[in-house]
Amino acid sequence: MSVGLVIVSHSAALAAGVVELAAQMAVGVSIVAAGGMDDGGLGTSLEKVMSALGQADTGEGVVVLTDLGSAVMTAESALEFMGGPATVALADAPLVEGAVAAAVAAASGAGLQAVRHAAETALQNSGAARATDAGTATGLDSGTEPRKDHTPEGEQTAELILINPMGLHARPAAVLAGELGAMDVDIEINGVDGQSVMMLMTLGAGEGTKLHVRASGPDAVGAVALVRREVTSGFGEI
Amino acid sequence: MTDSSLDTAWAVDWLRRSAAVVSENRMALIELDRAIGDGDHGENLDRGFSAILEKLDSEPPLTPAATFKLAAMTLMSKVGGAAGPLYGTAFLRMGTAMGEAVEIDSALLAAGLAAARDGVVARGKAEVGDKTMIDAWTPAVDAAISAADAGASPAAVLAAAAAAAESGAVATDPLIAHKGRASYLGERAIGHRDPGAASSAMILRAAAQAGGASA
Incomplete structure (x- = not known):
């Protein structure tokens, strides 16, 4: 229920x-x-x-x-x-x-x-998502490479490519946010909260888009595995 | 019923008279609302009060509070526009304030009207001077409390409230609206009476007529 x-x-x-x-x-x-x-x-x-x-x-x-x-x-x-x-x-x-x-x-x-x-927070979250994207872009432009040195202990990461033709549209976003939402994990996908369907949809990620996944917390390993499984199976759409 | 209290028959008579006055003034309220709103106030209120008449016949209430709660439920369900929850909340809070009482004396009557006004304020977030029904209700409540404190009969309390509501409604003519659809009109709202204040004055006058008839 x-x-x-x-x-x-x-x-x-x-x-x-x-x-x-x-x-x-x-x-x-x-x-x-x-x-x-x-x-x-x-x-x-x-x-x-x-x-x-x-x-x-x-x-x-x-x-x-x-x-x-x-x-x-x-x-x-x-x-x-x-x-x-x-x-x-x-x-x-x-x-x-x-x-x-x-x-x-x-x-x-x-x-x-x-x-x-x-x-x-449905709208606030999508606003924050855009702000986060802008910050990430600036960091890359200045040529810094933050990932390795600043990766906190226990953080799980993955780089995945969307293979289903529709990409991360509403249904897959809902699947990911729904399953991740039930886990004890802080997870970002391309800089937005992976537990928020609205934020995932604001990515507008289509087929071929590379997803950077970063997760921490007790369920981090399982969360990244879940995202990997869903993305590599094309969310069951192919 | 005595000179010093009102009863369920008064409450029912108030609603019947309200339905009659709203029906008679349906076009006048539509015209007022058409000038500064969406033009549906007369039609919506008429539909709501007509539905109250049907309910009063089919399920006669036993206390003043039950009468007002019947009115609240019906207005909130049948009016459709903002007037539904606003008048509905007014009658609901008045009923709650009167509790199980079957005899309403002047003090309880004034308290009931104040609770009704407070409900409209809480629901609509409007203040005096915003060109809304509050501009009729607040002077009416002030006059009712003054009259009750001075020892007036319930009928006289209602007469004082009705007169103050009518003056308050007229006083909305020169105002700029700060709530509701009229607030989009800015200075173009000047010179038009607020339809909600106008209907509030009619309904409070109906209360006084019912009170006078029963005194």
Whole structure:
């Protein structure tokens, strides 16, 4: 069982679309749409939200993502109506990126607050990823060779080449982030957090791209082996 | 029912009168909202209060608090726009403040109105002067508390609140909006009454009429 998600939107079509997108990356996670009004019009409905909360909760709690202003107010109202249950968390997150990041975190077995955090940092993480990339590029330009001298003790590294035609697109990124997320490891792939699906997707790594993997922590050996296995098998896509 | 307290029949009558006044003023509220918003306030509120009438018939509430919670649940589910959770939270908090009481005296009435206003502030994050429903509710609550403190009857407390809400709504005309869709208009919002403040004044007047009828 994993944390469930509820997607609250003014539009039934938008909520259903976000559910479809997030579910593709997180098989087995309960993701329920609460979009539009009973009559199909635009708006948000307390009854729909409360009913979705009931459906989405499989015992591990529910993270709620919302689109515009009054959707947030309706979601807050639902929680107030229910007496502020500890098993429901509202995420202040971008709807699409947040839902995808939360779904992957939930699929990897993360708890309620960790799933909410994954949603709320979905954009920050991709911003940080770009900053890290820029720093790495500067280091290479100056001709320094930091790797050998500064490799901390116990760090595992690997250099792998993507062989599947689609490269590190959404599904493989979700697979890696999901499996790595369940491990006790700090892992970077080309300078971004390997446990974050959003960060991995920001790499835009296509077929033939070289991946530099650096991992440390108790599960470092297993984590690098996992990445090697997935990459060299083309994520099962070839 | 006595001169010194209001009961469930008053709460139900308030909602019925609110539904009537919102329905009568549906086009007027749509026009106000069309000027500085998205034009759906009259239609949304009318749909919400019409749904309340159906619920009052099908599941008659037993206490004032239950009446207001029925209204809260229905408005939050049927209105659709921001007015749903805002009015819904107002009625929810008022119901919570009144607890199990079946006789609402002036002090509890003023406390209930204050809780309603605080709920709208908490939900919408608006302040006085932002050109929102708060500009009607806050003077109404101030007037209600003053009247209750001075020993006025519940009907007189409601009359004072309604008059202050009406003045507060009129006073939104010259304001620039700082919340909601009207805030995108800048100075173009000047000269238009805020639809939420206008509907709040209508609904509080309905409360006073229900209170006067029952006194």
